[in-house]
Amino acid sequence: xxxxxxxxxxxxxxxxxxxxxxxxxxxxxxxxxxxxxxxxxxxxxxxxxxxxxxxxxxxxxxxxxxxxxxxxxxxxxxxxxxxxxxxxxxxxxxxxxxxxxxxxxxxxxxxxxxxxxxxxxxxxxxx
Amino acid sequence: xxxxxxxxxxxxxxxxxxxxxxxxxxxxxxxxxxxxxxxxxxxxxxxxxxxxxxxxxxxxxxxxxxxxxxxxxxxxxxxxxxxxxxxxxxxxxxxxxxxxxxxxxxxxxxxxxxxxxxxxxxxxxxxxxxxxxxxxxxxxxxxxxxxxxxxxxxxxxxxxxxxxxxxxxxxxxxxxxxxxxxxxxxxxxxxxxxxxxxxxxxxxxxxxxxxxxxxxxxxxxxxxxxxxxxxxxxxxxxxxxxxxxxxxxxxxxxxxxxxxxxxxxxxxxxxxxxxxxxxxxxxxxxxxxxxxxxxxxxxxxxxxxxxxxxxxxxxxxxxxxxxxxxxxxxxxxxxxxxxxxxxxxxxxxxxxxxxxxxxxx
Numbered sequence: 367x368x369x370x371x372x373x374x375x376x377x378x379x380x381x382x383x384x385x386x387x388x389x390x391x392x393x394x395x396x397x398x399x400x401x402x403x404x405x406x407x408x409x410x411x412x413x414x415x416x417x418x419x420x421x422x423x424x425x426x427x428x429x430x431x432x433x434x435x436x437x438x439x440x441x442x443x444x445x446x447x448x449x450x451x452x453x454x455x456x457x458x459x460x461x462x463x464x465x466x467x468x469x470x471x472x473x474x475x476x477x478x479x480x481x482x483x484x485x486x487x488x489x490x491x492x493x
Numbered sequence: 494x495x496x497x498x499x500x501x502x503x504x505x506x507x508x509x510x511x512x513x514x515x516x517x518x519x520x521x522x523x524x525x526x527x528x529x530x531x532x533x534x535x536x537x538x539x540x541x542x543x544x545x546x547x548x549x550x551x552x553x554x555x556x557x558x559x560x561x562x563x564x565x566x567x568x569x570x571x572x573x574x575x576x577x578x579x580x581x582x583x584x585x586x587x588x589x590x591x592x593x594x595x596x597x598x599x600x601x602x603x604x605x606x607x608x609x610x611x612x613x614x615x616x617x618x619x620x621x622x623x624x625x626x627x628x629x630x631x632x633x634x635x636x637x638x639x640x641x642x643x644x645x646x647x648x649x650x651x652x653x654x655x656x657x658x659x660x661x662x663x664x665x666x667x668x669x670x671x672x673x674x675x676x677x678x679x680x681x682x683x684x685x686x687x688x689x690x691x692x693x694x695x696x697x698x699x700x701x702x703x704x705x706x707x708x709x710x711x712x713x714x715x716x717x718x719x720x721x722x723x724x725x726x727x728x729x730x731x732x733x734x735x736x737x738x739x740x741x742x743x744x745x746x747x748x749x750x751x752x753x754x755x756x757x758x759x760x761x762x763x764x765x766x767x768x769x770x771x772x773x774x775x776x777x778x779x780x781x782x783x784x785x786x787x788x789x790x791x792x793x794x795x796x797x798x799x800x801x802x803x804x805x806x807x808x809x810x811x812x813x814x815x816x817x818x819x820x821x822x823x824x825x826x827x828x829x830x831x832x833x834x835x836x837x838x839x840x841x842x843x844x845x846x847x848x849x850x851x852x853x854x
Contacts, residue, residue: 403510403521403720404527404528404810407815427785427786427808429724430521430527430723432786
């Protein structure tokens with residue numbers, strides 16, 4: 367069973383998000399990293415890029431597959447976790463420590479699930 | 494509906510992530526993941542369930558003549574206990590499949606084909622077989638395991654006396670007993686690594702798996718899935734049907750000249766290949782020099798002109814870099830040529846490098 371921290375919010379496309387000092391921090395969930403397998407490459411946006419709610423802002427490649435990462439919010443990229451570009455496997459090791467981007471000037475937010483709802487959503491995906 | 498191999502329950506119990514492949518439910522990876530499984534085969538040993546592969550027996554006084562008629566390689570001087578790689582072609586020179594042939598007697602051969610092509614292959618064989626040869630598809634009664642990696646000989650030595658272990662690459666022993674299980678064992682594989690493929694009756698498959706895993710434990714043997722099987726064969730630049738070859742690509746274009754004996758008096762596809770002359774396209778290796786990973790079916794550009802298409806590509810764990818295979822015009826296939834591959838709307842820099850990417854030292 368995938369780890370689902372209670373304090374975060376979640377999307378149906380398996381990103382997690384939290385609000386921190388006025389920024390929205392976005393990462394991939396444990397369920398997502400487990401489904402992808404060993405992550406070997408990540409293509410990231412740059413600071414200052416605009417992201418749109420429900421649209422792809424990055425892609426991650428595991429040995430076998432490529433997968434889009436969707437933004438839960440609309441806004442501007444304030445910060446990128448540059449460390450992941452050199453060591454994308456960190457997402458597999460600690461998915462909730464390794465955020466991908468922080469977003470500022472958020473104008474719109476996708477409908478998000480709380481931990482209980484996301485856990486149920488994952489259980490249905492597995493079935 | 495997908496079929497289960499005789500080892501399905503073993504895979505589930507071992508934490509295998511099950512996916513449909515070539516009509517079978519097979520593990521793409523186990524708990525350790527594709528990278529760890531890939532590295533185990535390069536450095537220690539890995540065990541694969543390849544029971545989905547197709548096995549077809551050729552028997553009878555014209556078995557040899559049938560094989561020489563249907564397949565591109567020459568089996569005339571083959572001795573009992575040898576194994577030989579070949580392609581089976583259409584009249585147009587395109588590939589029906591690639592396969593390996595075991596010789597067990599003057600009138601007895603075993604042909605092992607790709608799972609995805611099994612029914613197509615058997616239909617093709619039945620259409621072209623000569624009188625005096627019996628063809629029997631025995632795939633469903635056979636379990637096949639592949640023990641691959643530098644520690645494989647030591648693991649086998651725990652289970653079999655020396656004379657029951659094939660010594661040379663592409664040789665086989667038809668009847669050996671691992672514990673009390675009757676097996677056929679060959680020194681073959683699809684990983685570019687030293688190893689064995691072991692065939693036994695379907696009902697013995699799970700037991701054989703258990704015996705091998707137990708014997709290999711002290712050598713770091715782990716179960717490996719389809720994911721590692723693909724990255725290993727790609728690193729070793731072994732072609733995969735449906736990727737590097739298909740019904741219209743000829744084995745000469747695929748660079749498989751060693752398995753095509755044009756000096757044989759006759760075989761299906763020979764006339765078309767002779768008429769076509771020197772292949773106009775070539776299978777090449779690409780190494781990514783920019784950032785990103787190339788996958789199959791992505792356009793290849795040289796000097797900003799689209800000249801070809803990739804057939805397979807991935808990040809290779811052992812080499813630690815992204816590689817791919819592609820078809821480009823033969824006159825643009827020089828080693829060192831710079832190319833770009835379009836990946837999801839973005840061009841990634843690559844260069845043509847020698848095949849195979851990885852060769853066992």
